[in-house]
Amino acid sequence: MAGGWAMAPILVxxxxxxxxxxxxxxTLRRRSVLPPGLSQEVREWARSDQLDPAHLEKLSAGSPLGELLAAAVxxxxxxxxxxKERIEDTGRHVVHRMERYLNTLGTIALIGPLLGLFGTVIGLIRMFMQVMVGGMADPTKMAGGIGEALICTAAGLTVAIPAYVLHRYFRSKVxxxxxxxxxxxxxLLDDLTLSAPSAAPRPRRTTGAAAAGNKAPV
Known part of the structure; x- marks a missing residue:
């Protein structure tokens, strides 16, 4: 605690x-978010109509990708x-969960240098107050205030720099x-819609005159 009480929030x-x-x-391991082969497996299940509600619930709880595909199926x-609207709505919830705590990490990256600067100011104020009381006769008092200020600054930067780098890394990963x-x-959307069998064309209705004209003469 050589940096003074301002080190406490930095350590927290x-x-x-x-x-x-x-x-x-x-949480953001690739195998956990995007299980290999899951998309192809779900498309095959959808083609063969092998997805019941219990199966869909298990698929949704397995991974973020599974939740997205289950919502479409x-x-x-x-x-x-x-x-498509259901996929977009579910996707927003999935992304929100994958970005959980990242705002907190970004806040720590932002306030780390500020806490270090705050500790620096406190150390300098204490040093000048001691100089005002005892004068310049004891250089150790000045050294203690300067050391406290520098320790807080270094600690704040030590916390903030990795937090900022990792915050950007997780954002890019998400x-x-x-x-x-x-x-x-x-x-999956293309498989569900474009490959669906099209409805049979409806027969054209003929007008009364055309129907009469098509009758064979007696």
Whole structure:
């Protein structure tokens, strides 16, 4: 605690940032978000109509990609636009969960240098107050105030720089997952709508005059 009491919030921020980084590293693993082969498997299930409500619930709870695909398959009998709207609505919730705690990590990256600067100002104020009371006779008092200021500054930057880098890393990782999930959802949407059997054409109704004209003469 050589940096003074201003080090306490910096240490709290470092502990919170470390917990967020470890949790996001585990949650945002690629195999956990985009299980390999899941999209192809769901498309085959949809073609063979093997998806019951219990199966869809298990698929939705398995991964973010599974939740997105399950939302599309659940309304597969509806028009394309309605299926697309359901995918978009579910996608917003999925992205929100993947970005959980990232705002907190970004806030820590922002306030880390500010806390270090605050500790620096406190240390300098204490140094000047000691100089005003005891004069310049004791240089150790000045050294203590300057050391306290520098320790707070260094600690704040030590917390803020990794937090900022990891915040940007997780943001870019989530953005990449979103692009891949959109691609897989589009493939499923095409399978559900474009490959559906088209309805048989309705017979044309003929007018009375045309029907009379087509009658064979007696």
């Amino acid at each position: 921020c470092s502990a919170v940032a470390l917990a967020i980084v470890l949790e996001r590293c585990w 659940a309304v597969r009998e509806r028009p394309r636009e309605l299926i 953005a990449g997952y979103c692009v891949e999930m959109e691609k897989q959802a589009t493939l």
